[in-house]
Amino acid sequence: MIPKLITSPETLITSHEATCSGFLSQAKAKNLKAAPYVKEALKLWELLLKAEKASATIDIIPLNTLATATGLSDKARRYFKDTELRRMVRASLASIMKMADHHFREEILYRYLLTKGDTLGGEMRNVTGALAQAKFTKVLVQNLRRKGWKPVCKIVEKKIVQISWKNRVLLFDRTPALVNKNVDVILMEKPAKACTDRELLSGSCPYIAFGELKGGIDPAGADEHWKTARSALHRIREAFKESCPKLFFAGSAIQAAMAKEIFQQLNSGELSHAANLTVEAQVQDLCAWLASL
DSSP, X not given: OOOTTOOXXXXXXXXHXXXXXXXXXXXXXXXXXXXXHHHHHHHHHHHHTTOSSGGGGGGTSOHHHHHHHTTOOHHHHTTSOHHHHHHHHHHHHHHHHHHHGGGHHHHHHHHHHHHHHHHHHHHHHHHHHHHHHHHHXXXXXXXXXXXXXXXXXXXXXXXXXXXXXXXXXXXXXXXXXXXXXXXXXXEEEOOSSOOOHHHIIIIISOEEEEXXXXXXXXXXXHHHHHHHHHHHHHHHHHHHGGGOOEEEEEESOOOHHHHHHHHHHHHHTSOSEEEETTOHHHHHHHHHHHHHO
């Protein structure tokens, strides 16, 4: 059956108001995330003012900071020894001196900010996903409590990774052995005794539902998010063949073309449920459905 609140593809499309509100929320989160980077950049500028030439900065500024200005992210630097980093930094400083001459300070600062900007972008993608999961989790827990159950949340590094209640357990961002790829949401029968996630995902406990959550609000990335989710859901169907568990999709940025495709999959039974994460009633309905399985 098609969810009662999804009466047409149009009911799935993200409204202009929801898009604007989503961008505003992301901008606020980005400003908070950016604050430490701005502070670090100001410290770098203070140190750069002490250097008379580019080559002198290597004795004044921390090596890792200068390595960032060469384009190496924090993650990339882990693959290099200090001697290798120093050699790369010296070569980069020589190049900057040739190009920028007495404007070397600005050149180093701008390059540093460009690399940190990429890092901030990566963090924001994680934040966007975390916000979508947090919203979904909050509504699900509310539904479970209304039913009189007492959900238990397992938290790792300030993030909920598992919710268990009655005879059910729901996992976030895990890899079932049979699928061998990460799945955003997995609902399973709760095992009779405690076990590790690896044991839980081995296939010994029956799977009930799989879902994909996509929290990005940018309409320009909507099709890409749906393409990723659609591929993940198709892999699950292929892995389980005729005995496939129920599948669902929830996204924040849903445009006309993908809304039509999602609605078609609901009609055909390929999807059991769907929701636009910016529509509170649809999220409530999705979570109520999950709580009833």
